[in-house]
Amino acid sequence: MxxxxxxxxxxxxxxxxxxxxxxxxxxxxxxxxxxxxxxxxHVSPHDFVEAKKKGDSSTLLVDLRSKGEYEAKHLAGAVNIPATSMTKQEVLDAFNSLPKDKEIIVHCYASSCMLGRQVGKFLSENNFYVKELTVGWAELNRDYSDYLVSGSEAGLIPISEETAVCNGESFSC
Incomplete structure (x- = not known):
């Protein structure tokens, strides 16, 4: 025993x-x-803006906020797909109409906002893959005011010689 x-x-x-x-x-x-x-x-706003300042055209930012909020002010270069006022099929059709040669990045109201994640999940279930900006409108409005524009046109972030795009070799961004 x-x-x-x-x-x-x-x-x-x-x-x-x-x-x-x-x-x-x-x-x-x-x-x-x-x-x-x-x-x-995830894509940091710093990396996105710095790449655009360097002339990078490989990405397209999609602002998911309402049409009125987008037209009042948005990050230059962003297009608007107002997801909350659209059916799921309309959202899918809108994303399918975007250029196929660009990496699509979405953002919504704030970093805590679930809209970007919900749209990203829905799109991935339909074999359409997007990245998400790590911040939303609240942070963009506060931290990137030099790159905000008004109106229905996307606008452009001006190309600048003074850029600091991360090269993957350091953790500076």
Whole structure:
């Protein structure tokens, strides 16, 4: 009987140690997965603006706010797809009409706003993939006022020689 108790105790100890190692491995993989996804889908406003100042035309920013809010003021270069006043099919059709040679980036009201994530999820379920700006209108209005325009036209961010696009070699952005 004592041998069985000792055997069970040793087995439980090994099981606990194996479980702890598995948990730590799972946690490390979860961190790797989280940052891989974050880097795959998010675009910083700094990187976006600096790339546009350098003349990059490979991306298109889509402002998901209402038409009136967009026309009052928006980040230069953004086009408007007012998702909350459209059916899902209209949203899908609007995104499908965008240039196919550009990476599409969406933004909505604030970094905490779920609209961009909801639209992104819906689009991905329909095989259309977009990235998301890490901030929304509230932060753009506060931090990027030099690049805001009014009206129904997208406008342009002026090309400038003084840019600081991240090159992937540093963490400065």
């Amino acid at each position: 004592k041998n069985w108790i000792a055997f069970i105790a040793v087995a439980a100890l090994f099981g606990a140690l194996a479980g702890a190692g598995t948990t730590m491995l799972f946690e490390k993989n979860s961190f790797k997965e989280y940052y891989s996804v974050e880097n795959a889908v």
